[in-house]
Amino acid sequence: MLDGGDDAAVPDGHAIEAGCAPAGPLLSLFSVAKEFPGVRALAGVDFDLRRGEVHAVCGENGAGKSTLMKVISGVHAPTTGRIVYKGVERRFASPLEAEAAGIAMIHQELNLVAHLTVAENIFLGREPRRGFLIDRRALRSKARACLDRLGAAIDPDAPVRTLPVAQCQLVEIAKALSLDAELLIMDEPTSSLTEQEARQLFRVIRDLKAAGVGIVYISHRLDEMREIVDRVTVLRDGRHVSTDDFAATSVDQIVARMVGRALDEKFPERTSVPTGHVILEATGLTRAGAFRDVSFTLRRGEILGFAGLMGAGRTEVARAIFGADPLESGTVAIDGRPLAIRDPRDAIAAGLAYLSEDRKAQGLAVKMPVDANLTLANLAAVANRLGLIDAGRHAAAARSYVDRLGIKTPSLRQPVRLLSGGNQQKIIIGKWLFRDARVMLFDEPTRGIDVGAKLAIYTIMDQLAARGIGVVLISSELPEILGMTDRVAVFHRGRLVRILDTARTDQEEIMHYASGFGGEG
């Protein structure tokens, strides 16, 4: 299945560079590719890291940053390509092996054991011992030293579960420092830190640089990079786009390279035109820690995009409107009538539908067949007054949506987990069409769906809008937002910063607002 051609593509010339170890880079990747079943996450990426350098890696969600980091830290073995570390070609079989070689990773999602203390977490698996007992005194003093280096006022004996997230992040960093790594990978290390804590972290990073440690730095916050970053590499769609000295480039240039200029995918001609009738109006939607003061309107026949980086609060807003998660304040009105939405049943009764980004976990009863999933939200329509399902009407309803949406399935009784992602998505759409939904909130509807099926989903969305349904499209793929929507609401850190007219904007402008520039004001 994997084409062997990539091996031949490795340029032999690089081997000479790798030979002169002490002066050469700390780490070099040559044409590294990584394929997962059906997905090419990395397609031949070159990358190198010098000693005492901070090298930033930028890219949109899904550009391959995480995969690249996982290849370096030994989580994934590359499908093809070579990794040269300290002048020797290596192939790490596990993160442990990479760690032993001096490569440590600070994870974005916290990998701490909540019920153990800070000190125990920092030295988990490497506890200082006396015989077969843990040397508690040494454990505590060594942990103290690591935390002091970060300037973190954290009690080494405190259980991790009692710490706020920012301090957990600091513990995670202390853990990586305790390894005395020569190569550190930092994945969004400042995402939950305060300004002051971030400054302290940057001081530590400068110390590490001076000590000759090489650091791979991933962050969406381009603004903070100029403090520490030496070079920046941009990835897009699993490919290497550029590597530059940070001083010689600009944020705008980086953003332009991240999003690319050409629209790679094909979108159907939009046939629907938004009417003047406002079908959904959200005012001042707020939930502490998730989103704040979000207001927008949606018209009949309109497709409104929600753009923003991961964690910007788009999904949270949609789920709250649908009643899946609580709303602390703010109102949602349909056709001008305010709704009291306590749970999804209220929202569904009002004509709302939410199509989750996680189809298998939240959208489908995967063990149940196609027909049962299609009718699940509206069984009353095929049942009699006693609550008994009429088998004939049930099958006819399911059959009609299978036909109308072009769902490819061997039978109505096929369990949905055996269908492809595109067909599963169509079943969820069918479920809400059968329920006569008037507002549909699509959350990443084409994630993990192949190109042909994407076009089918886009066409269906356009037809829904043409029928007068109001559509919200949450998407991390900007071409999709630009290709399908009438207007774009851009989110940054829980706020709706700007609503743009799709016809008069571009990827650069959207990314600009999504990255937090010129937004809040």
Add this chain to the structure above:
Amino acid sequence: MPAGLNPSVAAPRGRLSDRQKDLIQKFAALGSLVALVAAFSLTSPAFLSLGNGMSIGLQVTSIALLGIGATVVIIAGGIDLSVGSVLALSGVVAALCVKEAGLPVPLAMLAGIAVGGVCGLVNGLVVTRLKLPPFIATLGMMLIARGLALQITGARAVSGLGESFGALGNGALLRIVRIGDDGFPEVLFPGIPYPVLLMAGLALAVAFLLRRSVLGRHVYAVGSNAEAARLSGVAVNRVVTLTYVLSGLLAGLTGCVLMSRLVTAQPNEGVMYELDAIASAVIGGTSLAGGIGTISGTVIGAFVIGILRNGLNMNGVSAFTQQIIIGLVILLTVWIDQLRNRR
């Protein structure tokens, strides 16, 4: 087109569909049932007689009644460990209603069944409102109901209930009795015992509800994916609570039937019956992960357990060895079930 871009196309081909696998599983259970009957008929001549068939039917009734409740609870993603204790509490309440309060037998038994329903309601509310894991919630109820049953009877059997209390458990439909020449009654046809009729009727009714009603469909949906069901507008908490109420009501009914058969209410009756109930559901193909299961499978499972016990008894196998064998059968069937669900 690049290879491997669309893996879903190739996957189902050349493999049995789930429906076919389900049928095979069901026929496997049914086949082993037939094999058991054949084997025991050969080894013990008394096995294949009308009288023994009746007694197997009666033995299986309590397992099957509890098993029906267990199946519905498990399909919805829960578990009910309390039914053995609840049946004891219901039975002694019915008996005390007759003996102490002087209620007529049918009313007393309805009261007993209602007590079972209340126990189930409490289970359901503890699971859905207090959000305790079903295992813990019903474990608590198992101890509480048993304790109550022992408390209100002073741990003594309630007897002297009168003949009418035994009618439900010992009566039969279409019993043909002839008064012989010697003046003693002679049973020509023992009839179909009421408990067996009750079990058959309830099994059909619950199977119909699961298959055909909106509620039944919601039970499967909640067990298959509670979050997807919630986001589709299913009242998940209500559905889950109802499954425990049904299980409690059936436990109450089983308690009345069992006590009626003995015409004595034993607060110690039904210990560990919940395990037989769960075992019958599991042998019948119900998945403990939820979302999958049928009443017909459970009834077959109940017969497998009942016939194994009866046949092994008639072959003089000790009670200890019987436990070992039934334990092995449970392991074997669940292992087969896992094989079926893998991939």
